[in-house]
Amino acid sequence: MSEEGAKIAVxxxxxxxxxxxxxxxxxxxxVMGVDINEERCRLINRGGNPIPEEAGLEELIKRxxxxxxxxxxxxxxxxxxxTYIVIVPVxxxxxxxxxxxxxxxxxxxxxxxxxxxDLVVLETTFPPGTxxxxxxxxxxxxxxxxxxxxxxxxxxxxxxxxxxxxxxREFPKVIGGRDEESGIVAYQVYKKFISNLHLVSSAxxxxxxxxxxxxxxxxxxxxxxxxxKICQDMGIDFFEAREKANHQFCHIHLPSTxxxxxxxxxxxxFLIKEMEKREHFSNRRLLRTSRDVNDxxxxxxxxxxxxxxxxxxxxxxxxxxxxxxxxxxxxxxxFYHSRNLALARLLMEKGLDAYVYDPxxxxxxxxxxxxxxxxxxxxxxxxxxxxLKFQISKNKRTT
Amino acid sequence: MSEEGAKIAVxxxxxxxxxxxxxxxxxxxxVMGVDINEERCRLINRGGNPIPEEAGLEELIKRxxxxxxxxxxxxxxxxxxxTYIVIVPVxxxxxxxxxxxxxxxxxxxxxxxxxxxDLVVLETTFPPGTxxxxxxxxxxxxxxxxxxxxxxxxxxxxxxxxxxxxxxREFPKVIGGRDEESGIVAYQVYKKFISNLHLVSSAxxxxxxxxxxxxxxxxxxxxxxxxxKICQDMGIDFFEAREKANHQFCHIHLPSTxxxxxxxxxxxxFLIKEMEKREHFSNRRLLRTSRDVNDxxxxxxxxxxxxxxxxxxxxxxxxxxxxxxxxxxxxxxxFYHSRNLALARLLMEKGLDAYVYDPxxxxxxxxxxxxxxxxxxxxxxxxxxxxLKFQISKNKRTT
Numbered sequence: 001m002s003e004e005g006a007k008i009a010v011x012x013x014x015x016x017x018x019x020x021x022x023x024x025x026x027x028x029x030x031v032m033g034v035d036i037n038e039e040r041c042r043l044i045n046r047g048g049n050p051i052p053e054e055a056g057l058e059e060l061i062k063r064x065x066x067x068x069x070x071x072x073x074x075x076x077x078x079x080x081x082x083t084y085i086v087i088v089p090v091x092x093x094x095x096x097x098x099x100x101x102x103x104x105x106x107x108x109x110x111x112x113x114x115x116x117x118d119l120v121v122l123e124t125t126f127p128p129g130t131x132x133x134x135x136x137x138x139x140x141x142x143x144x145x146x147x148x149x150x151x152x153x154x155x156x157x158x159x160x161x162x163x164x165x166x167x168x169r170e171f172p173k174v175i176g177g178r179d180e181e182s183g184i185v186a187y188q189v190y191k192k193f194i195s196n197l198h199l200v201s202s203a204x205x206x207x208x209x210x211x212x213x214x215x216x217x218x219x220x221x222x223x224x225x226x227x228x229k230i231c232q233d234m235g236i237d238f239f240e241a242r243e244k245a246n247h248q249f250c251h252i253h254l255p256s257t258x259x260x261x262x263x264x265x266x267x268x269x270f271l272i273k274e275m276e277k278r279e280h281f282s283n284r285r286l287l288r289t290s291r292d293v294n295d296x297x298x299x300x301x302x303x304x305x306x307x308x309x310x311x312x313x314x315x316x317x318x319x320x321x322x323x324x325x326x327x328x329x330x331x332x333x334x335f336y337h338s339r340n341l342a343l344a345r346l347l348m349e350k351g352l353d354a355y356v357y358d359p360x361x362x363x364x365x366x367x368x369x370x371x372x373x374x375x376x377x378x379x380x381x382x383x384x385x386x387x388l389k390f391q392i393s394k395n396k397r398t399t
Numbered sequence: 400m401s402e403e404g405a406k407i408a409v410x411x412x413x414x415x416x417x418x419x420x421x422x423x424x425x426x427x428x429x430v431m432g433v434d435i436n437e438e439r440c441r442l443i444n445r446g447g448n449p450i451p452e453e454a455g456l457e458e459l460i461k462r463x464x465x466x467x468x469x470x471x472x473x474x475x476x477x478x479x480x481x482t483y484i485v486i487v488p489v490x491x492x493x494x495x496x497x498x499x500x501x502x503x504x505x506x507x508x509x510x511x512x513x514x515x516x517d518l519v520v521l522e523t524t525f526p527p528g529t530x531x532x533x534x535x536x537x538x539x540x541x542x543x544x545x546x547x548x549x550x551x552x553x554x555x556x557x558x559x560x561x562x563x564x565x566x567x568r569e570f571p572k573v574i575g576g577r578d579e580e581s582g583i584v585a586y587q588v589y590k591k592f593i594s595n596l597h598l599v600s601s602a603x604x605x606x607x608x609x610x611x612x613x614x615x616x617x618x619x620x621x622x623x624x625x626x627x628k629i630c631q632d633m634g635i636d637f638f639e640a641r642e643k644a645n646h647q648f649c650h651i652h653l654p655s656t657x658x659x660x661x662x663x664x665x666x667x668x669f670l671i672k673e674m675e676k677r678e679h680f681s682n683r684r685l686l687r688t689s690r691d692v693n694d695x696x697x698x699x700x701x702x703x704x705x706x707x708x709x710x711x712x713x714x715x716x717x718x719x720x721x722x723x724x725x726x727x728x729x730x731x732x733x734f735y736h737s738r739n740l741a742l743a744r745l746l747m748e749k750g751l752d753a754y755v756y757d758p759x760x761x762x763x764x765x766x767x768x769x770x771x772x773x774x775x776x777x778x779x780x781x782x783x784x785x786x787l788k789f790q791i792s793k794n795k796r797t798t
Contacts, residue, residue: 128633174643200643201636208633208640212626213649219685223618226685227611230670233679234527236607237600244573244599245611251650252615271629280632282695286618286625289688296681 008189009034009078011106012088013044013071015051016123016157019164020087022060025069027193032078033071041071053332056165075109083189084110086135087123087157089262091336096269098127104138111142119151121175121186125214125263127270128207132178152178153186154203156210161332174198176206214267215287220253221264222290225297228255257385258297258339260328265294265337298343305347305383308390311397312380321347321354322379326361326371330386333360335369340385344371355379407588408433408477410505411487412443412470414450415522415556418563419486421459424468426592431477432470440470452731455564474508482588483509485534486522486556488661490735495668497526503537510541518550520574520585524613524662526669527606531577551577552585553602555609560731571595575605613666614686619652620663621689624696627654656784657696657738659727664693664736697742704746704782707789710796711779720746720753721778725760725770729785732759734768739784743770754778 010021013035025031035041040050045066049058061069072078088106093099103124110120120139122131131154136147143150155175158167173194177183187199200206224242231238242252259265268287275284309319328338335341347354348371355374356366366373376382382391409420412434424430434440439449444465448457460468471477487505492498502523509519519538521530530553535546542549554574557566572593576582586598599605623641630637641651658664667686674683708718727737734740746753747770754773755765765772775781781790 128635172643172646198643201639204633204635205640205643208630208635209644212640212644212651215626216622216644216649216651219618219622222685223615226682227614227670229679229682230674231607233677233682234603234607234673236527236603240600241604241607241611244571244597244604245608245615247571250612250615252611271626274633275629278632280628283625283628283632286621286685286688286692289685293685 007081008032008083008085009081011075011078011084011086011110012124013037013040014087014089015054015161016159016164017085017087018044018051018061019054019057019159019168020085020123020157021069022057022064023165023168024085024193025064026060029068029192031064031069032081033069034073034075034078035071036073038073041073044069044071051161053162054164055162060165075113079113082117083119083121084114085121085123086110090124090126091262092266092269097273098270100126100130100134103135107135107138108142111139111145114139114143114145114150116145116149117151119153119182119185119189121153121155121190122203123155123157125156125210125267125270126207127274128204128211131203131207136178147178151182151185152203153182154178154206155186155190156206158210158213161334168194170196172196172198174200174206174209176200176203178203211267211270214264215271217253217264218259218268218294219286219290220251221256221259222293224253224255225258225300226293227252229300255388256294256297256339257301257343257388258294260336260338260340261334262336265291295339298339298346301343301383301385302346302350304390305381308381308383308392309352312392313396314380317351318353319381320374320379321352322374322376322382323347323354323356324358324376324382324384325386326356326358326366326369331360341369341371343385406480407431407482407484408480410474410477410483410485410509411523412436412439413486413488414453414560415558415563416484416486417443417450417460418453418456418558418567419484419522419556420468421456421463422564422567423484423592424463425459428467428591430463430468431480432468433472433474433477434470435472437472440472443468443470450560452561453563454561459564474512478512481516482518482520483513484520484522485509489523489525490661491665491668496672497669499525499529499533502534506534506537507541510538510544513538513542513544513549515544515548516550518552518581518584518588520552520554520589521602522554522556524555524609524666524669525606526673527603527610530602530606535577546577550581550584551602552581553577553605554585554589555605557609557612560733567593569595571597573597573599573605573608575599575602577602610666610669613663614670616652616663617658617667617693618685618689619650620655620658621692623652623654624657624692624699626651628699654787655693655696655738656700656742656787657693659735659737659739660733661735664690694738697738697745700742700782700784701745701749703789704780707780707782707791708751711791712795713779716750717752718780719773719778720751721773721775721781722746722753722755723757723775723781723783724785725755725757725765725768730759740768740770742784747771 009032011034013033021031021033047062047065049061088102091099175186228238272284272287323344326341344356355372357376363373380396408431410433412432420430420432446461446464448460487501490498627637671683671686722743725740743755754771756775762772779795
């Protein structure tokens with residue numbers, strides 16, 4: 001690929017990076033996608049789509065894969081680009097601190113090919129201050145460039161698996177620079193492929209925007225879970241009350257088994273840990289409580305399952321309990337921080353005869369997770385964690 | 400007034416009851432309004448409006464006061480009615496438990512005139528279960544009737560001082576019966592003057608709907624306050640971030656000095672105390688934390704005021720600090736649980752030279768509250784609790 005052809009490199013072709021790379025390519029810009037997964041790169045270059053649940057992506061990759069969108073496992077191949085978009089995951093570790101290891105590796109490799117005048121835009125969600133802090137330091141260290149030698153900005157991805165293309169095309173997207181010039185340069189580049197684009201005053205503000213959204217979701221799901229438990233306790237139909245309580249000024253969310261996935265249960269920790277590091281504990285009380293309320297929902301559901309078991313005419317230990325779905329979200333084969341998986345494990349730890357069934361998983365898939373597979377009709381009690389519904393199999397009920 | 404003339408009695412002509420009574424009268428129904436405040440009754444009967452800040456109310460009372468809407472301090476005068484709407488306040492006491500004393504007094508008096516076949520509808524916001532529990536018991540005790548002798552329902556007021564008429568006319572209003580027949584009878588009566596009316600399955604659900612709305616507001620204001628403190632701590636403009644974070648799925652509220660008034664800071668306690676009574680402490684963690692976060696905001700603002708004082712070229716104790724507004728909400732002359740009033744008192748307790756100014760209050764009004772009045776231009780430092788803005792008077796700044 002010639003230097004003037006490939007203009008934009010997308011570092012990370014995961015669930016967030018690949019839809020973005022496809023949208024950039026579809027806008028007419030040559031894209032070099034970099035991902036350590038060689039098999040994924042080969043598939044993309046053949047026009048194949050590794051994320052089938054992403055609406056519209058298949059068509060874009062078929063059209064551009066190996067042509068306007070070239071995937072490679074080698075950073076070296078992206079040397080000719082002038083814009084580098086970094087969109088690799090940042091998780092939290094066992095202590096809920098951000099784990100930058102994947103990002104730091106990517107920044108080190110990027111630094112090796114970074115030139116004076118290039119633009120680097122981060123899309124990964126991480127704690128506010130990371131772009132102007134850690135990211136800039138690593139890039140300078142690895143490239144030997146000074147801060148002022150390259151433009152640096154931040155624009156948070158707002159994808160949601162299944163809806164990522166429409167989000168990129170319609171949803172407002174914000175971008176903010178490490179400094180004013182970086183912001184303007186990044187805005188001009190992004191404007192070529194993002195129509196609903198908004199320049200904000202700094203990278204830090206753009207980082208906070210994304211984290212705040214996650215916090216809003218987490219706290220409001222915790223509120224829904226708490227109100228659901230209270231309604232249950234008081235003999236009130238939560239769903240009926242919620243439907244009528246909600247209006248243009250009231251947005252009570254849905255209850256659940258907790259919050260899983262890479263986003264909502266992770267982002268609040270970015271702020272919680274920052275406040276704890278500063279010993280400003282009173283500044284993170286609500287966020288921390290919400291995390292706890294959501295994570296502890298699996299204990300609530302385990303108790304509810306036990307109460308259902310009491311209705312079945314068998315000793316507790318021999319009631320076959322089936323958790324019908326262990327992905328973190330219905331219809332998406334992902335398990336990161338899945339509370340449904342955690343619920344199945346909790347039941348097993350308590351010595352119950354617990355099994356799982358998931359329409360997205362084979363018996364072998366289930367066994368690989370250390371769980372036991374069952375066909376739903378063989379279980380005495382089914383619990384659907386997405387519908388929050390119990391089902392006792394026929395002729396098993398005591399009364 | 401003849402018996403067939405007065406059909407509906409509204410018990411309580413306060414900020415919630417009077418707009419309702421006026422709307423009922425305006426729909427063509429004869430209304431007998433009962434309120435212990437004799438002066439207020441006389442004013443209404445002369446066609447005068449005691450709530451000037453309520454848009455459109457003046458016109459309605461001018462038209463119907465003393466004619467289709469007759470106010471009286473005597474329950475006896477409402478004896479001829481067949482529907483009784485009770486809309487008197489329930490507050491919380493010093494221990495945050497509901498204080499039913501005003502309501503119980505009203506129910507006792509109502510029982511004395513209640514007849515077989517009458518309908519009683521409660522509009523007061525109180526803990527779910529109160530209608531079918533305490534309210535029914537008191538009415539039976541006082542009237543000597545059996546439960547099945549009268550219809551009983553609940554329909555929460557959704558007023559907001561200043562917008563109450565438009566809320567009654569446009570906003571969805573729910574109603575639920577103690578039993579199915581009560582619900583249907585009450586729905587038919589209310590339908591005559593409320594167009595956007597929805598029947599729900601029980602009085603308890605209707606009670607919970609109102610309380611849930613308040614909890615949603617309180618938790619989301621606590622979230623806004625917490626995110627505001629975090630942004631301040633991290634050097635990020637909260638308002639810029641909020642504006643861009645909010646979209647159709649994200650509704651981050653505005654920060655404040657806390658939450659005052661009769662509604663939002665009160666309703667969460669109805670659920671918190673009920674869960675504490677049942678010793679289900681884990682079911683009220685988020686609601687409780689939110690209450691604390693909001694109530695403690697005055698400490699945060701006191702600290703911010705001190706930091707502003709450090710910029711002024713005077714000893715701390717001689718800096719004249721003015722809190723510009725002590726009502727609980729801008730433009731409404733009410734003080735119930737006002738955090739701005741509490742902030743002014745906190746500063747005085749700390750021995751600071753604190754004063755207040757409020758465009759709605761005279762010097763004497765201020766002094767009656769045990770506070771000291773100042774003209775804003777005489778103060779060294781102004782804090783506007785509604786705008787959350789500081790202003791240091793000219794020539795007082797150190798640097």
